[in-house]
Amino acid sequence: xxxxxxxxxxxxxxxxxxxxxxxxxxxxxxxxxxxxxxxxxxxxxxxxxxxxxxxxxxxxxxxxxxxxxxxxxxxxxxxxxxxxxxxxxxxxxxxxxxxxxxxxxxxxxxxxxxxxxxxxxxxxxxxxxxxxxxxxxxxxxxxxxxxxxxxxxxxxxxxxxxxxxxxxxxxxxxxxxxxxxxxxxxxxxxxxxxxxxxxxxxxxxxxxxxxxxxxxxxxxxxxxxxxxxxxxxxxxxxxxxxxxxxxxxxxxxxxxxxxxxxxxxxxxxxxxxxxxxxxxxxxxxxxxxxxxxxxxxxxxxxxxxxxxxxxxxxxxxxxxxxxx
Amino acid sequence: xxxxxxxxxxxxxxxxxxxxxxxxxxxxxxxxxxxxxxxxxxxxxxxxxxxxxxxxxxxxxxxxxxxxxxxxxxxxxxxxxxxxxxxxxxxxxxxxxxxxxxxxxxxxxxxxxxxxxxxxxxxxxxxxxxxxxxxxxxxxxxxxxxxxxxxxxxxxxxxxxxxxxxxxxxxxxxxxxxxxxxxxxxxxxxxxxxxxxxxxxxxxxxxxxxxxxxxxxxxxxxxxxxxxxxxxxxxxxxxxxxxxxxxxxxxxxxxxxxxxxxxxxxxxxxxxxxxxxxxxxxxxxxxxxxxxxxxxxxxxxxxxxxxxxxxxxxxxxxxxxxxxxxxxxxxxxxxxxxxxxxxxxxxxxxxxx
Numbered sequence: 001x002x003x004x005x006x007x008x009x010x011x012x013x014x015x016x017x018x019x020x021x022x023x024x025x026x027x028x029x030x031x032x033x034x035x036x037x038x039x040x041x042x043x044x045x046x047x048x049x050x051x052x053x054x055x056x057x058x059x060x061x062x063x064x065x066x067x068x069x070x071x072x073x074x075x076x077x078x079x080x081x082x083x084x085x086x087x088x089x090x091x092x093x094x095x096x097x098x099x100x101x102x103x104x105x106x107x108x109x110x111x112x113x114x115x116x117x118x119x120x121x122x123x124x125x126x127x128x129x130x131x132x133x134x135x136x137x138x139x140x141x142x143x144x145x146x147x148x149x150x151x152x153x154x155x156x157x158x159x160x161x162x163x164x165x166x167x168x169x170x171x172x173x174x175x176x177x178x179x180x181x182x183x184x185x186x187x188x189x190x191x192x193x194x195x196x197x198x199x200x201x202x203x204x205x206x207x208x209x210x211x212x213x214x215x216x217x218x219x220x221x222x223x224x225x226x227x228x229x230x231x232x233x234x235x236x237x238x239x240x241x242x243x244x245x246x247x248x249x250x251x252x253x254x255x256x257x258x259x260x261x262x263x264x265x266x267x268x269x270x271x272x273x274x275x276x277x278x279x280x281x282x283x284x285x286x287x288x289x290x291x292x293x294x295x296x297x298x299x300x301x302x303x304x305x306x307x308x309x310x311x312x313x314x315x316x317x318x319x320x321x322x323x324x
Numbered sequence: 325x326x327x328x329x330x331x332x333x334x335x336x337x338x339x340x341x342x343x344x345x346x347x348x349x350x351x352x353x354x355x356x357x358x359x360x361x362x363x364x365x366x367x368x369x370x371x372x373x374x375x376x377x378x379x380x381x382x383x384x385x386x387x388x389x390x391x392x393x394x395x396x397x398x399x400x401x402x403x404x405x406x407x408x409x410x411x412x413x414x415x416x417x418x419x420x421x422x423x424x425x426x427x428x429x430x431x432x433x434x435x436x437x438x439x440x441x442x443x444x445x446x447x448x449x450x451x452x453x454x455x456x457x458x459x460x461x462x463x464x465x466x467x468x469x470x471x472x473x474x475x476x477x478x479x480x481x482x483x484x485x486x487x488x489x490x491x492x493x494x495x496x497x498x499x500x501x502x503x504x505x506x507x508x509x510x511x512x513x514x515x516x517x518x519x520x521x522x523x524x525x526x527x528x529x530x531x532x533x534x535x536x537x538x539x540x541x542x543x544x545x546x547x548x549x550x551x552x553x554x555x556x557x558x559x560x561x562x563x564x565x566x567x568x569x570x571x572x573x574x575x576x577x578x579x580x581x582x583x584x585x586x587x588x589x590x591x592x593x594x595x596x597x598x599x600x601x602x603x604x605x606x607x608x609x610x611x612x613x614x615x616x617x618x619x620x621x622x623x624x625x626x627x628x629x630x631x632x633x634x635x636x637x638x639x640x641x642x643x644x645x646x647x648x649x650x651x652x653x654x655x656x657x658x659x660x661x662x663x664x665x666x667x668x669x670x671x672x673x674x675x676x677x
Contacts, residue, residue: 026575027490033482034491034500037549040542041503044514047521104414112411121415123668128422130664132603134631135653138638139425142432142646150373185421192418216400218407239509246511248606249631253638274513278609296517300510307509311502 048297055290063294069259069276071291072284078291080273080298082259087272087299090176090251091244093265094183098244099237101184102191106236107221109192110199111207122196129189137253140182145173145254152177152266167266174256176270182250187240194239198232199225231313238310242303248274273299346396354392358385382413426657433654436647442655446633447617451640458652460618461633464533465659467622468612468629469602471537472544477594479541480548481583487549488556489578501553507546515542516607524611531612533622536629539607544597551593555586588670595667599660605631630656 056063058076066079109121152172160166206224215223226233252275256268277292284292362381366373386409394402436454444457483500491497519539523529559582567577583590612627614636619627630652637649 020573020575023573023575026578027486030482030486030490031496033479034486034497036479037483037500037504037507037545040518040545041507043522044510044518047526048514048517051521051525101414101417104411105418108411108415112408124422125418127661127664128418130599130603130660131422131425132605132631132656132660134603134605134634135425135429135657138634138649138653139428141638143424143428150375154376188418216404218404219400221407242509246509246513248511248513249609249635253635274511274606277513277517278606281610282613293517293521296514300514300517303509303511303514304506307506310509311505315502 044300045297048293048300052290052294052297055287056294058287059291067259067261069280069291071288072286076287076291080295082261083271083273083276083295084298085261086176086255086270087245087274087302089263089265090180090183090270090272091241093177093180094187094244095237095241097181097184098188098191098240102188102236102240103195103233105188105192106195106199107225110196111221111225112217122193125192126189128185129193133186133247133249134253136182136186137250140178140250140254144182145178148178148181149173156266163263164265166264168264169267171268172266174254174268175266176255176262177265179251179254179270179272180265182254183244183247186247186250187243190243191236191240194236195229195233198229198236201232202228235310235314238306238313242306242310245272245306246274246299246303247272248278251275252278344396344398345401346393350392351389354388355381355385358382358388385409429650429653429657432647432650434651436644436651437654441648441651445617446628449616451637451645452642454644454647456648458630458633458648458655460615461628461630461652462655463618463620464612464622464627464629465602465631467620468533468536468540468608468627469598471534471622472540472601473594473598475538476541476544476597477548480545480594480597481552481590483545484549484552484556485578485583487553489574489582504546504549507542508550510543511606512543512604513606513610515539516610518542519607520610530624531626532624533612533619533627535611536608536627537622539611540601540604543601543604543607547597547600548594551596552586552590555589555593556582558589559585588673592667592671595663595670599663599667602660602663603631603656605635608632609635630659 055071055076059071059078060075061068061077061079063079065081066077067082069078069082070076071078105125109118109125113121149172152167152175155165156167156170156172202225206228207220210220210224251272255270255272255275257271257276257279258269259271260269262269273295277296280288280292359381361384362377365380366377386406389409390402390406393405440455441457442462443459444455445460446456447460449456483504487497487501491500516539519535519542523535523538524531529535563581563585564577567581568574572580608629608631612629612632614632615626615628619625634649634652634656637645637652
């Protein structure tokens with residue numbers, strides 16, 4: 001029997017080329033909507049660059065290596081060094097906290113929790129993702145900050161010999177460390193949801209084979225689950241990083257903005273790209289706005305690259321893995 | 325050994341295989357010992373306070389349990405127990421902040437949350453005085469989110485239709501699919517900057533509810549595309565072919581057969597996307613900011629919104645305004661949770677059994 005439908009054709013393709021004008025119109029509209037996505041992604045870069053250029057050319061200091069932020073002075077002088085430092089440091093600390101916890105939560109819900117509770121557990125952790133960032137900021141400021149002073153002081157007292165934890169001001173509020181903890185809580189659902197997805201995709205055959213060979217539960221995870229899920233875990237971590245890099249409001253509420261590079265993470269101060277834009281927006285003059293837009297462009301490029309890399313890691317596995 | 329008259333438990337099996345195993349009550353005994361030990365130590369050590377004692381008890385428990393297991397059951401089982409304990413503690417570590425956030429928002433939010441809070445505005449209300457309300461922000465948020473949905477949902481659904489029904493893994497479709505994923509990760513403040521530079525500076529749009537809605541729609545589109553795409557791929561091919569066999573054109577097949585059969589899933593996805601952008605603060609800060617009284621016209625002038633309201637009240641920093649901030653947070657979280665839960669209920673109610 002000859003097949004009427006070409007199996008290579010897209011799902012639901014009509015036979016032959018359509019000559020109906022309405023069909024062509026609808027196809028055009030939906031294709032156009034898809035293209036809008038590409039246009040927006042490109043337009044973001046173009047518009048930010050265009051509107052940042054006047055400020056960048058008025059800048060009398062090096063944009064990449066300067067820390068102070070005085071764009072509205074007669075001699076505009078601003079740079080992203082301190083912003084980039086604070087953004088990367090807070091996000092990396094957040095990742096160090098959130099990735100192990102998030103992967104642990106995902107592993108527990110996917111392979112340890114009793115089958116009956118697993119979906120509920122997953123849903124509860126996902127609820128964290130539904131909490132708006134302004135509420136994380138409020139909670140971090142009003143609840144976590146006063147309650148975590150003891151921890152930061154303890155770190156200073158006992159591990160102060162590590163430069164990261166020493167605190168010469170003996171003020172333990174509004175710090176990068178505090179912002180990083182809040183960021184960690186915020187990216188936790190991202191990390192755990194994506195890792196849970198890949199953990200659930202591990203072929204049952206691999207797991208059963210490991211168990212049949214007498215592996216303990218943890219050995220099964222190490223020998224059957226992790227090797228399969230590694231690209232997914234890497235990508236989950238990077239997507240979490242991407243989210244932490246761009247988080248604005250919670251960080252803006254918690255940090256007391258300074259434009260200094262300071263490794264002592266428990267001291268007040270620090271700043272990030274996104275928080276700085278939110279905090280300076282309403283007081284900025286023309287050059288000031290341009291400078292903020294320029295810093296936003298840098299943030300866009302960084303998060304774009306991180307997200308793209310994260311997707312490519314998973315994408316590669318999708319193509320070459322024989323498992324699906 | 326009574327194997328015949330009862331089912332064999334894991335313990336029995338291990339005993340049968342002459343594997344030495346710790347009895348079940350070990351966990352309880354070990355944790356009791358750890359807590360007692362930690363409490364004792366807290367009198368004369370660097371460890372102090374409730375939190376410190378708890379953390380130390382936890383560490384003591386891990387050491388005791390792993391040590392015991394190592395001695396009795398051997399290295400492999402000791403590691404297995406250690407891993408299970410660590411995974412459970414990761415789960416606890418994730419749940420503690422969630423519970424704390426939800427509880428504090430509820431408890432502190434109720435201080436200022438009442439009927440008059442929902443029905444009055446901040447017009448002529450001094451930041452220092454209690455009173456005032458959130459009506460203007462509620463109106464703003466609802467309008468802005470509606471605009472965002474009106475732009476983002478159709479665009480997202482159509483883009484997904486292209487990917488599933490027309491794209492056929494062409495280069496364009498693969499590029500769109502890839503950049504939809506990347507777009508999910510755009511920081512929300514960048515969406516605000518884009519609307520500011522592209523629409524407000526370049527096209528001369530005002531700072532308004534409309535500008536905010538456009539910014540929010542950019543954050544919605546990737547979420548809608550992904551969820552719709554997933555749902556459309558679940559529609560059986562037979563349905564489409566049956567429709568073609570009846571001579572129905574492709575566009576009508578999509579509109580009348582494919583989308584309706586995936587509609588509940590699509591609605592769920594759209595509502596989750598709406599819930600996601602309802603709490604966004606950063607883009608609104610740049611595109612509409614704030615007023616203290618009602619502005620029902622999203623096309624003209626600044627408009628308040630729930631997240632910016634909370635931001636503003638935190639900024640005022642007086643006890644009365646912090647109370648209002650928590651009450652605003654409670655309103656916001658209720659709105660988001662209602663959207664979220666009803667989306668999931670729709671999904672559950674319509675699941676094929």
